[in-house]
Amino acid sequence: MPVGAVIEFSNITKTFGPVTAVNDLSFTVQPGLVTGFLGPNGAGKTTTLRILLGLVASTQGTATFGGIRYRDLPKPLETVGAALEAASFHPGRTARNHLRVYAIAAGLPSERVMAVLEKVGLAEFADRRVGGFSLGMRQRLGLAFTLLGEPGVLVLDEPINGLDPEGIKWIRGFLRDMAAEGRTVLVSSHLLSEVQQSVDEVVIIARGSLVHRGPLSSLDAHATPHIVVDSPDREALAAALRAADVPFTTGRSGLVAVADDPARIGHIAFSAGVELSALHRRKSGLEESFLALVNGADS
Amino acid sequence: MATFIRSVSAEFAKLLTTRMWWVLALVLFGYIGLLAGGLAALFAGLQSGAIDPSAAGTGGQGAPPLGSIPPLIYSFASSVGYVFPVLLGALATTSEFRHQTLTPTFLATPRRAGVLGAKSLTLFVVGVGLGVVALLASVGIGALVMNAFGVDPLLGDGETWTLIGRTLLAMGLWAIIGVGLGALVPSQVASIVIVLAFTQFVEPLLRLASSFLDWTAQIAQFLPGAASDALVGASIFTGMNPTATAAVALDWWQGGLVLLAYAAWATAGGYFVSWKRDVT
DSSP, rough: OOOOEEEEEEEEEEEEETTEEEEEEEEOOOSSSEEEOOTTTTTSSSHHHHHHHTTOSSEEEEEETTTBOOOSSHHHHHHHEOSSSSSOOTTTHHHHHHHHHHHHHOOTHHHHHHHHHHHHTOGGGSSSSGGOOOOOHHHHHHHHHHTTTTOEEEEEEEETTTOHHHOOOOOHHHHHHHHHTTTTTEEEOOHHHHHHTTTTTEEETTTTTTEEETTTTHHHHHHHOEEEEEESSSSHHHHHHTTOOOOEEEEEEEEEEEEEEEHHHHHHHHHHHHSEEEEEOOHHHHHHHHHHHHHHHTT | OOHHHHHHHHHHHHHHTTHHHHHHHHHHHHHHHHHHHHHHHHHHHHTSSSGGGGGGGGGOOOOOOOOOOOHEEEEEHHTTOOOOOOOHHHHHHHHHHHTHHHHHHHHOOOOOHHHHHHHHHHHHHHHHHHHHHHHIIIIHHHHHHHHTTTOOOTTTOHHHHHHHHHHHHHHHHHHHHHHHHHHHSSHHHHHHHHHHHIIIIHHOOOOOOHSSSSHHHHHHTHHHHHHHHHHHHHHHHHHOTTTOGGSSSOOOOHHHHHHHHHHHHHHHHHHHIIISSOOO
């Protein structure tokens, strides 16, 4: 059973000339969970992950796996499996040979190559040149690379980009399985909805800075609660809400009131003798609060 | 140490799993074979009288002195063929940048200097391999042709075998120079243009132009191609030059050291210019 290590970012800063790509970023990623690393394009996600993997040198701060920097890991591919956004393949090399090169470099047994190709569903394309692969197949080959050393930590940059619906369903199950087996799984995405069904924890950055971290459900707390309420007599309902000091806007399917509890709105309507035709909490809180957090960092 | 050996094996796997190495080897064999065979026929024909000197347009003076033909022909392997190991080395490095395979490479082996060292060693061996191919063409075909014209191909001569050994060494060193150049100029297109322009035009012209004055000839002997020819001990450039600047040439071991210095300088320079930088 692979053992997941704690990933720790402490005070990571990266500047490219006058531009600060990552600004004093600190957070930890725990094993046994899928952690979503979220933020809009250009927020600094890829730079942060490349610093974690020793590919980019941080201006300040360190990132470690169980306290050890990537470049100091005695067996890197057996500790961490990483797939980065860029398609890193020589188009003239076959999938099998691509993996074989790195299995040799890491001193892994050659059987691992076919094992991981089977795991990601590419076994029948093992001897095809990667140049002819679709984006989805390249993503799978990238995942196969991460699994070569049976690592306890997975770091995946935008792994869902370019996958078809079947592939998306597959990778969601894959991420859950990996975490359930005790691995540390860090997945970046610029869309919360893409990973919402698979992540336990979220770390949200915008403009290189941390704006939120916590369990996925913690995003709910950030969402402004909305109640959708409607009546055959909208005028009367509006008057009742105004009288009760409940702020609201007029939406397509009724009035949208800013309130926590539908029962309270129901009570206001009942007291005013207004008949209701609809009363429910508006869903979609997560994506909305994600966007609010990300955009809030702008101002 | 185990990591370094694994890196070398991985570098061999990288080279041998794409088509570039055998395409270059094939072209090298054809090119050197044609050149060595053709010029062996011309020179040996002139010397043996099978070709009328006046018909060759050399005014009856062109035939090199007896005994110098075989090393001249054999040295085509490096004096002309050296561009192939340089290209292979430059392509091996620049394709890592171009196809972003530095990412998985450095993930598997985070100690980057070791990877560059492994690549240099691997390309040295493969460069020697290209040297074998080039010599099969220059010595194999050249000797057959000279033999057919009744000129002794000197295959039993110790000096011929010394030349063959030094040619292999030169070709290996050239491949390392290519690795370093690829790291100095990671753009693949720019690298290829530099290799072709320098080896095919710039350096031959510099060597020719510098040969007319003694002080420029003193400097030009340190050009990489001149050093390589000095290491091998014979070259079409020195052999054919009417002003005979062969007098101004390094000893073979000095030529070897100069070539090694170029390889070390290019590789170390490339390490700092691109190899140790951020991989984005």
